[in-house]
Amino acid sequence: MSDTPTFIPAHDLVAQYESIHEEIDSAIHAVLAGGEFERGPELWGFEEEFAQACRATHGIGVGTGQAALFVALRALGVTAGDEVITVANTDISTCSAIGHVGARIVFVDIDHSTFCIDPAAVEAAITPRTTAIVAVHLYGLPADMVRLREIARRRGLALVEDAALAFGST
Numbered sequence: 054m055s056d057t058p059t060f061i062p063a064h065d066l067v068a069q070y071e072s073i074h075e076e077i078d079s080a081i082h083a084v085l086a087g088g089e090f091e092r093g094p095e096l097w098g099f100e101e102e103f104a105q106a107c108r109a110t111h112g113i114g115v116g117t118g119q120a121a122l123f124v125a126l127r128a129l130g131v132t133a134g135d136e137v138i139t140v141a142n143t144d145i146s147t148c149s150a151i152g153h154v155g156a157r158i159v160f161v162d163i164d165h166s167t168f169c170i171d172p173a174a175v176e177a178a179i180t181p182r183t184t185a186i187v188a189v190h191l192y193g194l195p196a197d198m199v200r201l202r203e204i205a206r207r208r209g210l211a212l213v214e215d216a217a218l219a220f221g222s223t
Contacts, residue, residue: 080095083095096114099112099114100112100113100114106220106221117146118144118146118215118217119146119147119149119150119153120150121217122146122147122150122151122187122213122215123150123153123154125213126150126151126154126156126185126187126211126213127154129184129185129211129213130184130211131151131154131156131184131185131211132154132155132156133154133155133156134155134156134157134182135154135155135156135157135182135183135184135185136156136157136159136180136182136183136184137151137156137157137158137159137183137184137185137186137187138159138160138161138170138175138178138179138183138185138186138187139151139158139159139160139161139170139186139187139188139189139215140160140161140162140163140169140170140171140188140189140196141160141161141162141163142163142168142189142191143187143189143191143215144189144217144218146217147187147189147215150187151187156184156185157182159178159180159183161174161175161177161178162174164196164197167191167194167195167196167197168191168192168194169188169189169190169191169194169195169196169197170186170188170189170196170197170201172196172197172200172201172204175201175204176204179204179208179210183208183210184210184211185210185211185212185213186201186204186205186210186211186212186213187213187214187215188201188212188213188214188215189215189218190214190215190216190218190219190222191218191219192218192219193218193219193222194219194222195216195219195222195223196214198214
């Protein structure tokens with residue numbers, strides 16, 4: 054019997070890579086050969102394809118999900134002294150983005166059928182200082198955006214979707 058613990062991987066990344074390695078290697082080679090590591094045709098192509106996949110007019114490539122949320126919150130005018138409502142079981146990136154714009158994080162509970170933000174809890178947490186809601190889609194399950202959009206519209210709040218863990222879900 055060995056004292057070394059057995060590691061059981063959650064994902065077989067090698068198998069995933071092997072299944073598409075030619076496409077990945079070709080894309081990496083194109084970036085290296087072009088010398089554009091932060092901009093260039095590969096990024097612009099990705100932004101266009103991502104926007105189309107999201108049914109959006111524009112897409113902006115950034116380095117992390119935290120950066121994307123930060124940019125979204127700043128673009129919406131969220132600033133110091135504002136309150137932003139989000140779900141308590143989110144990743145640190147969501148909280149960090151809210152904190153980096155100077156806003157106060159207001160955590161609410163989940164809808165136990167989706168593990169996503171509970172619209173009723175959002176409604177109950179709104180104060181005069183609330184300016185935005187960050188709905189976090191988790192485990193491939195989207196939050197109840199119909200109800201959240203209605204709350205945001207009725208209360209004059211910005212609504213940001215964090216789909217890092219559920220891209221493409223409907």
